[in-house]
Amino acid sequence: MTRTLTHLERLEAESIHIMREVVAESERPVMLYSVGKDSAVMLHLARKAFYPSPPPFPLLHVDTTWKFQDMYKLRDQMANESGMELLVYQNQEAMDRGINPFDHGPLHTDMWKTEGLKMALDHYGFDAAFGGARRDEEKSRAKERIFSFRTATHGWDPKNQRPELWNLYNARKTKGESIRIFPISNWTELDIWQYIHLNDIPIVPLYFSAKRPTYEYQGQLFMADDIDRLERVMGKRPEITERSIRFRTLGCFPLTGAVESDAKTLPEVIQEMLLTTTSERQGRVIDKDGGDASMEKKKQEGYF
Amino acid sequence: MSEADTIYKTDALIAEDIDAYLETHQHKSLLRFITCGSVDDGKSTLIGRLLYDSKMIFEDQLEALQADSKRVGTQGQEIDFALLVDGLAAEREQGITIDVAYRFFATEKRKFIVADCPGHEQYTRNMVTGASTADLAILLVDARKGIIVQTRRHAYLAHLIGVKNIVLAVNKMDLIDYDQARYDAICDDFRAFVREAGIAENFTCIPISGLAGDNITSRSANTPWYGGETLMEHLETVELNNTDDQSKAFRLPVQWVNRPNLDFRGFSGLISTGSVKPGDAIRVLPSGKTSTVTKIVTLEGELEEAVAGQSVTICFADEVDCSRGNVIATADNPPEVSDQFESTIVWMDDDPLHVGRSYWLKLGTQMVSATVQQPKYTVNVNTMEHLAAKTLELNAIGVVELATDKPIVFEPYTTSRALGGYILIDKITNRTVGAGMLHFSLRRAQNVHWQATDIGRDEHANLKNQKPRVLWFTGLSGSGKSTIANEVEKRLNLMNRHTFLLDGDNVRHGLNKDLGFTEADRIENIRRVGEVAKLMTDAGLIVLTAFISPFRAERDMVRAMMPEGEFVEIFVDTPLEVAEERDVKGLYKKARSGALKNFTGIDSPYEAPLNPEIRVNTVEMTAADAAEHIIRLLMPLK
Known part of the structure; x- marks a missing residue:
């Protein structure tokens, strides 16, 4: 039948x-794990x-040190639960130079994420x-493509x-080349949410609305995840207000805009997403630098 | 119901009862389709319209779109939907689409993945790529132009890849005042064409306007004479490929053996056709061993049944050998195994097919070496004519005979895309150079068997007290290959070793006298020499060969024929100027004057070895020095 x-x-x-x-x-695959909802689905898949075996590769978190505290917590919990090795990589040069989202703008993403990722892959010798x-x-x-080839640089x-073609992937590469593989290429934002809902996949609580300390910066709403650190870097303590907020996408807390929301459960989050009128990436500052073709440019330079 | 009503109703359901909405959405099926049309047929506009009408465009995207439309759009002050889907910066500047792009939208009944395929002449490969995963193809026609050469090509390609559902969307009806007679004439034209070409038995004709929105999601008042489905209704109800696949015999190409501990051994893969239940009798191909399925394992518990399209892990009752590349099939109806085929190939690389060269062939989870014969013919995709051809150039489609170095499990492409479709990979560049579809196995593969003998290569070699080897001298004409090889053989002979020297010129007087100097003939020349050298090493000899052998791929092919360590590549490294200066046989002079064609180093390339076992420099060394050097590196000889 x-x-x-x-x-x-x-x-x-x-x-x-x-x-x-x-x-x-x-030979040496790795899974990039950013702790967001897409990573959560990818890890579950x-x-x-490979069940009943644990996935035969480690998780790699390219850390910028500016992620939300809740993200670090879930990261450690999920690595533990899945029985996978967790590798955390921080770009030492960015650390030494004190690169941060306020003083360094696009350089922050470039050094911590783009350069950090390249250095991490080279450091561990991952080929996929x-x-x-x-x-x-x-x-x-x-x-x-689903299999995206990168030169030695x-x-x-x-x-x-x-x-x-079909479901045939050519994974052959010459020495020094590596592959980035996007197994959830064909999923949409709604598919991701629905799959999380159906499979009860743990996600960072920041996706759900709660009263949180917020501040405004350049016309956008942010969460004051670490107020003391913000004060040190910004040179002054931002004005903090309690608001019911949540996040549609998660990154570095000073770069990820929050939305005011009352969606406290997954169906409510999905409902809000379906009725909303702005696209998911709008909350991310990163796509806007460099104008029209910014993501394409970042990818040519090696950003994921 | 009007389009506005549909959107309102969906919104209302989302707002009032999100759980009910999610419940319906999670039971949606998935349709993958491609859109094909030539430049200016309104393809991007149609996709933009489908996204827009199914509410997949957000306000911020719409704002950006409105701004872009005014700045660079082609619709004056109106929204230019095409700008939504023309992705890469380079394309936007040129105003064309250069690659396959994938888009997503959903209605209440289905989710859709659209492969947006460019229509220009040089991009056959993109359409073939997009069509390979499609359930349906929309061929767009400009109502003002009717069926043009590109439409025929797209119909042929869709048929070739086996897309069963074809929609002929007659677009821009608004520009011909919704003229029914004109529309009917276009549909008749297309019907006559498909009948004549023997392709696409079933197709659906729909009069639309992507720009004005006629017959896209709602029946248009402008075409009262049209009683058929709207485009969206058709997409929502047409039958899916994977439902059809489930009614065929069970096949599971094994991707990975799951072995977490000694108590568990499972076989993981995507079921390509049929279905499987615990208790089913199965057969592992190519070995033919049988067993019974005990369980189908998943993270959420064991399954009672799994069907085509699902990724599963299954366990057997017996310890049967089974590894990646094997195919698990229903025991009483297994697929065929063969190593010679007739096949259609679509060539996808700038570098044309090298007849006789060894490529990687990936079919399902099997990866083998394969060589392709000279095409029987190629197909002119515009006229469907069969043309004679010596090779396949970029975007060419040809019917060929193909041989693999070991038997593979397969089914005709018309039965199974998963076991009949393959890609060819260049062994040096690793590029995907071709896509193929197997038709049937050629009989001779089944009738020629390997005869086992009692005295083998080890016995032969032991008797001669030496390790058989092939000393493969490669280098430009006049580099000194034959001279040095001769010196080496003399020394081996004095050391009581059994040798044989195969010289390029000498072999061409006999075994290879039917071959010329075209690239295909040069490849065949080396293949035969490789086979002869292999027989001689089987007989226990140390074989010396002196051939220009200009292509890396062929030297590597011979290397792959030999056991590890028996192929010794010796690069006689002489710069072109030096070899040309020597010009012992006067060939360089002839080549320079144009009297001799395809001469290596002059008008045919020489690909120097990257990591030869031995390199000799004939500028600094005499032939005798070089021979001594080689002998030293070959020691010990046993």
Whole structure:
């Protein structure tokens, strides 16, 4: 008897297939884990793909030291629960130079994240890295392959991608080259939320609304996750107000805009997302620097 | 119901009962489709419209779009939907789409993934890529232009890749005043074409306007004469490929063996066709061993049944050998195993097919070496004519014979995309150079068997008290290969070793006298020499070969034929100026004057070895010195 698979079943099967191909055909895979909702789904899929074995690769968190405290907490908990090794990498040079989101603007992302990622991959010698990017996030992502090849210097050439036919992935690479693999390429934001809901996947509580200390900066609303540190770096203590807020996307706390919201449960979050009129990445400051083609430019330089 | 009503109703449900909304949404199915059309047929506009009408565009994106439309749009003050989907910066400047892009939207019944395929001539490979995962193809036609060469090409390609559902969307109806006669004529034209070309039995014709929104989500008042479905209705109800796949015989290409401890051994993979239950009798291919399925394991517990399209891990009742590349199949109806095929290939690389060269072939989870014969013919995708061809250039589609170095498990592509579709990978650059579809196995593979003999290569070698080897001399014409090889053989002979020297010129007087100097013939020349050298090493000999052998891929092919350590690549490194200055046979002079074509170093490339076992420099060394140097590095000979 035949039965029609649901779209989530098909997406899940595809992602699991991709992960198994990578494990079978690469020497030293790693999963980039950013602790966000997309990472949460990716990690869950990895656990399903290899069960009853634990996923046969470590988790790598490229840390900027500016993430929300709740993110660090969930990160450690999930690594523990999945039985996977957790590697945390912080760019020492950025640390020594005191690079921060206030004084250094785009350099903060560049040094902590872009450079930090490259250094981490080189440091551990990983030849394949899973990332949680989705094609529906942004226009240049829509054209990225599931297996994305990077030169020895981690560059991406959008004109020189390998065609991907059927579910056949060519994972062969020459020495020094590495692959970034996006197993949830074909998932949308709604798919991610729905999958989290159906599978009870733990996510950072910041996605749900609660009363939190906030401040305004350059017209956007932020959460004062570490007020003392903010004061030290900004040179003055920002004016703090309690508000009911939540986050649609998570990154460094001084760079991630909050939204005022009353959505306290997953269905309420999904409801708010469906009725909302602005796209997910609007809360992130990062896409706006460099104008129109900023993400494409960042990727050519090696950003995930 | 009007389009505005649909949106309102969805919004109301989300607002009033999110749980009910989620419940319906999680039972949606997934349809993947491609859109094909040539430049200016309104493809991007149609996709933009579908995204817009299904509310996949957010306010901030819409604001950006409105601003962009005024700045660089082609619709005056109106919204230019095309700007939504033209992604990369380079394309936006040129105003064209250069690659496959994937878009997502959902309605109340289905979720959709759209592969947006560019329509220009040089990008056949992009359309083939997009179509390979599609359930349906929308061919866009400009109502003012009717069926053009590109439409025929897209229909042919969709048919070739096996897309079963074709929609002919006659676009820009607003620009021909919704003229029914014109529309009917276009549909008739297309019907005549598909009948003549013998392709796409079923197709659906729909009159639309992407720009004005006619017959996209709601029936248009401008086409009262049209009684069929709207485009969206059709997309929401058409049958899916993976439902069809479930009714076929069970096949699971094994990706990975799951072995966390000694008590558990499971086989992981994506079920390509059919279904499986505990208790089912299965057969592992190519070995043919049988067993019974005991359980289907998942993180959420064991399954009672799994079907095509699911990724699973299954366990057997017996300890049967099974590893990545094997296929688990229903025991009484297994797929075929063969190493010679007829196949269609779409060439996707700037570097054309090298007939006879060894490529990696990936089919399912199997990876083997494969060589392709000279095409039987290529297909002109505009006229469907069959043309004679010596090779396949970028975007060419040809029918060929193909041989793999070991048997693979397969099914005809028309039966199974997963076991009949493959990619070819260049062994040096690692690029994906071609995509192929197997038609059937050629009989001769089944009738020629390997005859086992009692006295083998070890016995032969022991008797001769030496380790068999191939000393492969490579270098430019006039570099000194034959002279040095001769010196080396003389020394080996004095040391009581059994040798044989295969010289390039000499072999061309006999075994290879039917071959010329084209690239394909040069590859075949080296392949035959490799096979002869292999037989001689099996007989226990130390074989010396002196061939220009200009291509890395062929030297590596011979290396791969030999056991590890028996192939010794000796690079006779002489600069072109020196070799040309020597010009012992007067060949460089002839080549320079144009009297001799395809001469290595002049008008045909020489690819120097990257990591030869031995390198000799004939500018600094005499032939005797070079021979001594080589002998020293070869020791011990046993």
